[in-house]
Amino acid sequence: MSKQLTDVEDVLEGAVKKHGLSVVPLLQEIQEHFRYLPEEVLRMLSRKTGIPLIDIYHAATFYNSLSLTPRARHQISVCAGTTCHIRGGGKLIEEIFQLLGIRPGEITSDGEFMLETVNCLGCCAFAPAMVVDGKYYGNLNPGEVREILNALRKKAVS
Amino acid sequence: MPINLIGVEPLYKELNHNTTLSLVRFLLQGGVLMNTGIRSKLAKPVDLKNLREMLKDRLDPKKQRLVVCGDTGCSVCGSRELAPAIEEVLQERGLAGSVELKVTGCLGFCEKGPLVLVFPGAVFYQQVQAEDAAEIVEKTVLRGEIVDRLLYTDPADGRKITCAYDIPFYKLQTRTLLETGWYINPLDIDDYIARGGYAALAKVLDGMPPEAVIAEIKEADLRGRGGAGFPTGLKWEFCRAAAGNEKYILCNADEGDPGAFMDRSLLEGNPHAVLEGIIIAAYAVGAKEGIIYIRIEYPTAVLKIEQAVRQARELGLLGKNILGSGFDFEVIISKGAGAFVCGEETALIRAAEGKVGEPRQKPPFPANAGFRGMPTVINNVETFVNVPLIINRGAAAYHETGTESSGGTKIFCLVGKINNSGLVEVPFGTTLRQIIFGIGGGIKNGKRFKAVQTGGPSGGCLPEEMLDLKVDFKDLAQAGSIMGSGGMIVMDEDTCVVDLARYFLQFLKSESCGKCFSCRVGIQRMLEIYDRLTTGSASIEDLDLLEELAVTVKDTSMCGLGQTSANPVLSTLRYFRDEYLAHVRDKRCPAGVCRSLFRYSIDQDSCIGCGSCAEQCHAGAIVEMEEGCYSINPELCTRCGACVEACVSDAITKG
Ligand SMILES: Cc1cc2nc3c(=O)[nH]c(=O)nc-3n(C[C@H](O)[C@H](O)[C@H](O)COP(=O)(O)O)c2cc1C
Ligand code: FES
Numbered sequence: 001m002s003k004q005l006t007d008v009e010d011v012l013e014g015a016v017k018k019h020g021l022s023v024v025p026l027l028q029e030i031q032e033h034f035r036y037l038p039e040e041v042l043r044m045l046s047r048k049t050g051i052p053l054i055d056i057y058h059a060a061t062f063y064n065s066l067s068l069t070p071r072a073r074h075q076i077s078v079c080a081g082t083t084c085h086i087r088g089g090g091k092l093i094e095e096i097f098q099l100l101g102i103r104p105g106e107i108t109s110d111g112e113f114m115l116e117t118v119n120c121l122g123c124c125a126f127a128p129a130m131v132v133d134g135k136y137y138g139n140l141n142p143g144e145v146r147e148i149l150n151a152l153r154k155k156a157v158s
Numbered sequence: 159m160p161i162n163l164i165g166v167e168p169l170y171k172e173l174n175h176n177t178t179l180s181l182v183r184f185l186l187q188g189g190v191l192m193n194t195g196i197r198s199k200l201a202k203p204v205d206l207k208n209l210r211e212m213l214k215d216r217l218d219p220k221k222q223r224l225v226v227c228g229d230t231g232c233s234v235c236g237s238r239e240l241a242p243a244i245e246e247v248l249q250e251r252g253l254a255g256s257v258e259l260k261v262t263g264c265l266g267f268c269e270k271g272p273l274v275l276v277f278p279g280a281v282f283y284q285q286v287q288a289e290d291a292a293e294i295v296e297k298t299v300l301r302g303e304i305v306d307r308l309l310y311t312d313p314a315d316g317r318k319i320t321c322a323y324d325i326p327f328y329k330l331q332t333r334t335l336l337e338t339g340w341y342i343n344p345l346d347i348d349d350y351i352a353r354g355g356y357a358a359l360a361k362v363l364d365g366m367p368p369e370a371v372i373a374e375i376k377e378a379d380l381r382g383r384g385g386a387g388f389p390t391g392l393k394w395e396f397c398r399a400a401a402g403n404e405k406y407i408l409c410n411a412d413e414g415d416p417g418a419f420m421d422r423s424l425l426e427g428n429p430h431a432v433l434e435g436i437i438i439a440a441y442a443v444g445a446k447e448g449i450i451y452i453r454i455e456y457p458t459a460v461l462k463i464e465q466a467v468r469q470a471r472e473l474g475l476l477g478k479n480i481l482g483s484g485f486d487f488e489v490i491i492s493k494g495a496g497a498f499v500c501g502e503e504t505a506l507i508r509a510a511e512g513k514v515g516e517p518r519q520k521p522p523f524p525a526n527a528g529f530r531g532m533p534t535v536i537n538n539v540e541t542f543v544n545v546p547l548i549i550n551r552g553a554a555a556y557h558e559t560g561t562e563s564s565g566g567t568k569i570f571c572l573v574g575k576i577n578n579s580g581l582v583e584v585p586f587g588t589t590l591r592q593i594i595f596g597i598g599g600g601i602k603n604g605k606r607f608k609a610v611q612t613g614g615p616s617g618g619c620l621p622e623e624m625l626d627l628k629v630d631f632k633d634l635a636q637a638g639s640i641m642g643s644g645g646m647i648v649m650d651e652d653t654c655v656v657d658l659a660r661y662f663l664q665f666l667k668s669e670s671c672g673k674c675f676s677c678r679v680g681i682q683r684m685l686e687i688y689d690r691l692t693t694g695s696a697s698i699e700d701l702d703l704l705e706e707l708a709v710t711v712k713d714t715s716m717c718g719l720g721q722t723s724a725n726p727v728l729s730t731l732r733y734f735r736d737e738y739l740a741h742v743r744d745k746r747c748p749a750g751v752c753r754s755l756f757r758y759s760i761d762q763d764s765c766i767g768c769g770s771c772a773e774q775c776h777a778g779a780i781v782e783m784e785e786g787c788y789s790i791n792p793e794l795c796t797r798c799g800a801c802v803e804a805c806v807s808d809a810i811t812k813g
Pocket of ligand 2: 119120125
C-alpha cells in the first residue's frame with residue numbers, strides 16, 4: 001500500500017509540475033495513469049494543490065472523456081452521432097443491452113464490458129459505427145454486433 | 159524496409175493508446191519520416207525557395223505513385239491492412255525504390271472506401287482490400303492495365319470510369335482546399351513545401367505589412383467557417399487594433415457537431431495548411447503565441463498536427479525570427495476533453511486555459527478580451543486553410559468563386575441516407591439539389607428524399623421544396639437553418655423528423671452547461687413535450703407550447719448553444735407540421751420510427767414460412783400459429799427490427 005501511495009504521489013507531483021493548477025490537463029494526466037479518476041486520488045490532488053474538491057468534481061463531470069468509474073476490460077463505444085442515429089445506431093445499443101444487460105455508462109457485473117456512447121466517431125460514411133477496444137467497426141447491424149461481442153466473451157472464458 | 163520510428167516515439171507514448179503504435183506504423187507506410195535528424199533552419203525566404211527547388215522531382219507527373227487513403231474512415235474498412243500489403247508486394251517485385259507509396263488523408267469518396275489512386279492517370283480503385291494489392295501492382299503499375307472489377311460504375315449508365323476526375327462525385331465539385339491532400343503525405347513537411355507550401359507565409363513576411371494582409375482577407379470576403387460566418391478580415395482588424403502587446407491566435411478544432419468531420423479531415427490530410435494559416439493570422443494581428451484546441455476523440459489528427467508543429471519548428475517556420483523577418487511565433491496544442499459547448503468561442507477560451515469550458519456573456523468579445531484576458535483571434539480550422547490560398551492567389555482571383563457576400567468554397571460532410579457519402583467541396587451558392595442529387599447521387603436504395611439537416615444540432619431541417627436553395631450564410635438563415643460548420647445530413651422517408659428533433663434536443667440538453675436558466679430548463683421542457691409526442695400522449699396545445707418555448711429559449715439564452723437550440727424544433731414545425739399532427743391526432747408515426755406508434759406485422763402472402771424471424775426475436779414475440787404460419791404479438795414486440803433484417807422475403811411490414 002505504501003508503495004502504491006508513493007506512486008500516486010509521484011504521478012501527482014509530475015502532473016502538477018507540468019500543468020500547474022490547470023485542472024483539466026491535471027485530470028487528463030491522472031486518467032491516463034489510472035484509466036479513470038479514482039476518488040482517493042482526486043482528494044489527494046485537492047489537498048496537494050488547494051484546488052477545492054468541488055471544482056475538481058465540476059470538471060470531472062463536465063467533460064465526456066473524463067470518467068469517475070473504473071474502466072472495464074473491454075471498452076465498447078457506440079456512436080450516438082446524428083448519422084449513426086438515423087441509420088440505426090439505437091438498435092446496436094438495444095442489442096448490447098439484450099446481450100450484456102448494460103446501458104450506456106454501465107459496466108457488466110463481472111467487470112468485463114463497459115458500454116458508452118460517443119458523439120460521432122468521424123466515420124459517418126460507415127454509420128452506424130462502434131469502437132471496441134480501439135478497433136473501429138462500421139456499417140453494423142445488430143447481428144454483427146452480437147458476433148463481435150460473443151467472440152470477445154468466448155475469448156474471456158477460454 | 160524497416161519503418162523508422164525515431165522521432166515518432168514520443169507521439170505514441172503521449173497518446174498512450176494501445177492501437178497507436180500500429181497506427182503510426184500504418185501512417186508511415188512507404189514513407190520515411192522526414193524529421194528524424196535535425197535539419198538546418200530556413201533563414202530567409204529564398205532558402206525556402208531553394209528547398210522547394212530541391213524537392214521538385216516530387217512533382218514529376220510521370221512518377222509512378224500509389225496513393226492509399228489513410229483517413230479514419232477508410233481504415234475502418236480495411237486500409238490499415240491494405241497499405242502494408244501493397245508495400246510488401248512492391249518490395250517483393252523490387253519496386254520499392256521506383257514506385258512511391260503514399261498514405262494520405264481523406265480522399266473524399268468515403269462511401270467507396272478503402273480507396274486507392276494510381277498515378278499517373280489518377281486511376282481510381284474502390285473498395286480495395288489487402289488481397290487486391292498484388293493484382294494492382296502486377297497489372298496497373300507494371301503493365302499499365304486496368305483492374306476492371308475495382309473500378310467505379312456510374313449508376314446512371316452502367317459505364318465504368320477509370321480516372322478519378324471523370325467520376326461525377328469529383329467532377330461536380332470545386333476542390334481547391336481538398337485537392338492538395340491527394341498528393342501529400344501529411345506527416346512530411348517536404349511534400350507540402352514541394353507543392354508550394356509556406357509560399358504564402360514567405361510572401362507575407364517578405365515585405366507585406368500586416369495591414370495589407372488584413373486588407374487582402376477583407377477583400378476576399380472570407381467568412382468564418384466555424385458556424386456564424388463572421389467576416390474574418392474584420393475580426394483580425396479588431397484584434398490588431400485592440401490595446402495591448404500580448405495577443406493570441408486560437409484555432410478552434412473542437413468540431414463537436416455529431417455527424418461532421420471536415421476539420422478532422424483537413425487536420426489529418428493537410429495539417430501544414432492549417433498551421434500556415436495560423437502563422438499568417440498571427441503576423442497580421444501581431445500575436446506571439448497560438449493555441450490549437452483539438453478534441454481528444456481525434457487521436458490521428460492530434461498526432462499529425464503535433465508532427466506538423468514539430469517539423470515547422472525544425473525548419474524555422476515557427477519560433478524566433480521566422481524566415482529572417484524578425485517575427486516570432488510559437489504554437490502549443492491543447493487537447494479537448496469532449497464537450498460540445500467548448501466549441502463556442504468564450505467557452506473555448508476557458509477550456510484552452512485548462513478550466514471548465516463554460517461560456518460567458520459577450521461583450522467583451524475575444525478580439526478584446528480572450529485567452530488569458532488578452533486580445534485573441536479565434537478561427538475555425540477551415541477558415542485558416544483558406545488564408546494561404548487567398549494570399550497566393552490574390553483576393554480578386556479567390557473571390558471569383560463563391561457569392562457576392564461569401565468568397566471561396568465550403569467543405570461539407572455529406573452523409574446519411576445518401577448514395578455517395580463523403581467529403582464534398584463546392585463554391586458558395588451551389589444549390590442543395592446539386593450537392594445532394596448531383597454530387598451525392600441521390601438517396602440510397604431508391605427511396606424518396608425527405609429532408610436535409612444543415613448545421614448540425616443547432617441547424618435546421620429543410621424539406622424537398624427548399625432543394626433549390628443556394629447554400630450561403632444568408633440564404634440558409636432565411637430558410638430557418640444555418641450553415642454551421644458544414645454538416646449535411648440527408649434523410650429519406652424512413653426518418654421521422656419528430657424523432658430527429660427529439661434527438662437533437664436530447665443532445666443539446668446533455669451538452670448544455672446549465673449556466674443560464676432558459677437554456678437549462680427550456681430545453682428540458684421541450685424535450686418533455688417530445689417525449690409525449692413520440693409516445694402518443696401529446697395534445698394539440700403541446701405544439702403551440704413547444705413553439706412558444708422554442709422562441710423564448712432562442713431569444714433569452716446567453717450563448718449560441720441555447721440561441722440556436724430552437725432551430726431544429728422551429729424548422730421541423732414549419733416544414734413538417736403534418737408529421738407532428740400525425741403523432742398527436744392519429745397516434746401514428748408515419749415513418750415507423752417512434753416505437754409506441756407503429757406495429758410490425760407479417761404479410762402472409764409474401765411469407766415463405768422459414769421461421770428465421772422467430773429465431774432472431776429476443777422478445778419471443780413471434781410465434782408459429784400453425785405449420786409455417788407466423789404472427790407477431792404486438793404486446794411482446796419491442797420494435798427492435800431484428801425480424802426485418804432476418805426476413806429473406808421482405809414479408810414484414812410496418813404500419
Ligand atoms: C454551441 C456552439 C458550438 C460551436 N462549435 C464550434 C466548433 O466545433 N468548431 C468551430 O470552429 N466553431 C464552433 N462554434 C463557433 C465558434 O463560437 C466561433 O464562432 C468560431 O470558432 C469562430 O471561427 P470562424 O470565424 O473562423 O468561424 C460553435 C458555436 C456554438 C455556439
Ligand atoms: S455520426 Fe456516427 S460516425 Fe459520425
